Amino acid sequence: MRKKVLAVLLAAVTSLSLVACGAEKAPASTAPAASTETPASTEEKVEEGPDQYGMQDGKFVETRHISVELYDRNVTEGTDAGDNAWTKWIQEQMLDRYNVEVEFITVPRWTEGDEINNLLAAGTAPDICYTYSYPTIQTYANMGGVLDLAPILDEYRPYVNNMFDWLTEDAIYQDKDPSTGTLWAIEGKRNEICRINTFVRKDWLDKLGLKAPTTKAEFEEMLVAFRDNADTLLGADASKMVPYSIGSDVGWRIATLIESFMDPEITDKELYVTGYDSRRLPMNGTKEATQLVNKWYNDGLVWKDFYLYKAGDATEDDMMKAGFVGAFTHNYDYPFRGNENSINAVLAAQFGEDAKFVAINPFEDKNGKYTKYNYGITGDRKVFFPATNDEVLASLLYLDFMSEASTVEFLQAGEEGVIHTVADNGAWVIQAPDEAHHDWYQNSGKNIDMTINCNGLRLATPELTDLSLAYSYSNVDVQDVQDAIAAAKLDWKTPKVPTVRAIEAEAEGTDLDNKRDQAFCNAVKASVADFDSVWTAGLNEWLQAGGQAIADERKIAWEETYGDAEMLP
Amino acid sequence: MGKNTTVAVPKKKVNWKIYLKRYWQLYALIALPLIYLFIFRYMPMKNILIAFKEYKLNMKLGDMPWASNHGMKYFIKAFQTPDFIKALRNTLMLNILDLIAGFPAPIIFALILNELCFKRFKKVVQTIAYMPHFLSWVIIYSLSLQLFAPNGGFISELIKASGHEAIPFLGEAKHWVATYVGMGVWQNFGWGSIIYLAAIAGINTELYEAASVDGAGRFKKMWHITLPGIKPTIVVLLIMNLGGIIGGGFERPFAMANPAVMNVAEVIATFVYKVGIKGLKFSLTTAVGLFQSVVGLFFLLTANWISRKLGERGIW
Structure with a gap:
């Protein structure tokens, strides 16, 4: 008898627990x-x-x-x-x-x-x-x-x-x-079209008596100075010094550097045909930009662990907030985001008002200008x-x-x-x-x-919007935000969007964004001698996985709409 | 003999009913697991059809059009996709290495534990060894970052402090594979040893006493009594492991991977996730999944068959 009761009880308990599991999910599905x-x-x-x-x-x-x-x-x-x-x-x-x-x-x-x-x-x-x-x-x-x-x-x-x-x-x-x-x-629609800026620690520049860099060469000298003066800048934490920080989405984190190597006179057609990848992997100039970062990486100027953390990971932000990072490239307002937890607010709270990131324009193009692309009003x-x-x-x-x-x-x-x-x-x-x-x-x-x-x-009104833009961040210096907006606007260009038919190949590519990140990461961390072969291998893999097919089809679609024209009307 | 069997058939039918009546409590208990298996393991199998069809978001399975090439389009496509070939290669490589390094570890650990005289110490060691099994791979990856990251990783800093170059444990293919396999062994050897310890406990102690009388030492006893005693268990587990040689979980490779090592870290499970779930190519990845299951079944059956040929007990 006891056995029977026990069996019935056990069976009942198991079925009840199943019902309970089901019940939790019920509201979502109904x-x-x-x-x-x-x-x-x-x-x-x-x-x-x-x-x-x-x-x-x-x-x-x-x-x-x-x-x-x-x-x-x-x-x-x-x-x-x-x-x-x-x-x-x-x-x-x-x-x-x-x-x-x-x-x-x-x-x-x-x-x-x-x-x-x-x-x-x-x-x-x-x-x-x-x-x-x-x-x-x-x-x-x-x-x-x-x-x-x-x-x-x-x-x-x-x-x-x-x-x-x-x-x-x-x-x-x-x-x-x-x-x-x-x-x-x-x-x-985008109502703010500023896209990207390079930031540097203002107080570090002052401490080392450096001017804000205005060319790639000066930028590199500055990174070297940060590296060599880690003891002065960070004291006991000198080993944690990161002169230039990037993340596993390398193409985004060096975007202005890439744009400085692009041809400022690039045609609308080329920009469209090779422009599927938002990080511009296959474009002319990207390789040279990545090669420069590869050199910096091997010289100990770039964060060694950049490829280990996934998107959304807070490790790099925490490093910036802890004051270990000298410079980085990111969203045009990155250090101001997050109210009292913004990078600049946290730095100021720890090290005083002077400790903050300010926007600079260190990457000159071949004409000595700072050509960069904004977001455009659509495409968001x-x-x-x-x-x-x-x-x-x-x-x-x-x-x-x-x-x-x-x-x-x-x-x-x-x-x-x-x-x-x-x-x-x-x-x-x-x-x-x-x-x-x-x-x-x-x-x-x-x-x-x-x-x-x-x-x-x-x-x-648009007037009130413009006036208030720099004030839309709390706990940071308004002047810094205004400077960052000005830096992002210097020599900027708006990418034009052609009207073409749907590109079937864009829906066919396999895992293209991950492949692009892999190509960038491997190229940056390769030895200087291996850079060429690693870059080519990564780029080819991306092209074969669908990148080439997209470019080919985009070319055809462009020509269907615009014929021989190289520029949009 | 023949006469007996013909008589036995009606008898069996009666037996079945008697059994059901007599042991209905047990059948009631097993009913729920059976229903579970049916609903969650057998019902979804009809969706294997997606591998042979053109998947459409807005259609029922039955209405989706058949894929070209007699429905084999996506199987052909899979083998023309370099990523799949790479994922297949990596899956085999990582699982074979796992098997080589990870399979003997719990056996050795169980043998060592068995030789310990201090009961309490043995219990403590055993418990500590189990613990990693309960950590998720996301946690284990965070741990390995704390230990192995080139900048600030504990072990990396130790190596640098001793004047050597930091080892790219996580950033370079060969080292990453070693870290991956090593972390796998670390996570599982304690847990895996439970079943062997149970098997060892089941060996007749008289055998050991008799061996001692015959003058056998520790190693002789281990070799001639303990190991043969747990051989059936080893064989069963080996067969089951071989069945999974082309399978493997998703969490471990996904959590441990980073963009610098994807060449060796992309396995079928992560490939299916990226291309199928993220890229919405359900037909292609269902084909891949079906292929994986069929090959896994083949390995399982072959290993079982070989084992029985060699005179060992199979798993059925």
Whole structure:
């Protein structure tokens, strides 16, 4: 008898534990299902009041439900990415204005691509998705996973005036395929197009009596001086000295150096044909730039461990904050990001006001100028609707809401006194919220992850935006930010975007970005004697994995649209 | 004989029902694991079909069109992809090295432990040796960075302090492979020794007493009693390991890899992740996965067959 009872008990416990596991997951899987059910019931109830889409006075008669992708950057001091004062505000606004319920689906920022792949394959992707990579969207489209926006925009054009005003017709239809007429994604707009800067420790220059370098040769001399004076600069920590720091994404971290080796008179055609890789691996000049870094690496001027840490790892930032790094190249505002945890704020707190990174222009091109590329207004994030989206109009209304200046202004700068104050000159100064308003913490700088089709500060007027740009970082010197913006703008160029058909090969390449990083990493850490062969091997592998096919097809596509022309009109 | 078997058939049927009635508690217990196996191991097998079809995001499996070349398009494509060939080569290389270095280690450790006289010391050593098994590979990689990073890694700094050049434990192919295999052995030898210790405990102690009477020393006893005593266990584990020679986990190579050593660090599991999951090439990577399973099965069957030919017990 006891045996029987025991057996039944054991079996029951095991099955209960299984049920328990299942129950935890239940809400996640039922939520998207709810969104698909709502429209069916509402469509039947079209009466004389509401229009054919179920709308009356710009508002749905029956509540609609959409889900929206949102990056989760997992900020230690931040709030729940999908549930905080900001997301609640958006949800209230959308419900109030359009009677649309918004649900946020958070995906980890650094693996967003994988996550969306899985959600799409499972048929549970958010109604509104965004990503930085057009080829990825092209891949989804080839598999039938994306809605064609061209007919959708034709049908609902009157509902999205704000979006057309903000993005303009050009940007909205930029990705429209000239041969098939399909439009898989809508380009978002960059409102700050500064891209990249090289930074150096101001106090180290002063200590060693050096001037800010203005040429590659001077830059190298400076690095050598840092290396040779490690004892003076770092004392007991001399062995931790890193004159120039780079990361495993080498192409990005030496981008201005690469651009200084490129031909300043490069044609639009060459820039496009060889320009698939955002790090410019196959371009003329990249090899020479990498060779110089290879020399520096072998001379002990570059961080020895650069290739060991994966994207998003904080080790290098911590090194900069600890004061071991002399110079680096990165986003134009990198040392100012992160409020009281920004690199410059942490340095100042430890070593005094003078200890800080300032922007310089040390890499001259063959004409002695500092040619560099800015981001361009488009080419940033792209928004697309998965094929499972059956709330197209509600989704478009969300985009329209996000295109309104007042919406973006509130998301970026919040209420006065909470997220911003107004300086004497009228500039808006953005700051981190205090303890009492912690729920208004911005998990991404200026809530960039929420302002879905705007990247960069956008206040009510362009004048106010320009004036306030340098004030949008707290705990750092405004003058340093203004200098960095000026440095990034010196001799800058805007890459032009041609209108060509979809490049099939871009969706076919295997693992190209990883291969490019491998090629760069191996070339930098090769011995000086081996550099040539290592570089060639890495580049060839990248070309064979699809890079060459992309360049070939881009050339054909260019010639289909522009014939023999080398430059865009 | 023939007569007996014909009589036995109806009897067996009756037996089965009797068994079910008599031991229903045990069957009830095993039902759940069986359901688990069916749902999570057998049901997904229908998706193997993706390897022979053109994967579409918006279609049901049955509606997807068949791939060209009689459905073999993606198998042909896999073998034309240099990355796959490389991943296959690396998988074999790393797993064979793992087998050579990692398979004997727990056996040797179990033999040594068995010879220890102090019970308490033995327990402490055993527990410490188990511990790494419970660390995830992400943690182990962080540990190895702390130890081996050329700048600031503990061991690297020791080597530099003694006036030598730092060894690129993680940054150069050959050294990385050694570190990879070494960390694998470190993680698993303690845990792996449990099963051998259990087998050793099952050996009849009278054999040792008899050997002692005959004048056998420690090594003689080890060689002639302990090792033959655990031989069946060794063989079973070896067969199972050979079955996994083309497989292998994802976490370890993924966590340990860095861009400088991808030439040797890319294995089938990471290739499938990068190309299949990240690059959304489900058909190609399902083909690769199926190939992997078939070869793994082949190894398993062959090893089992050889073992039985050589007079050892197989795994069935």
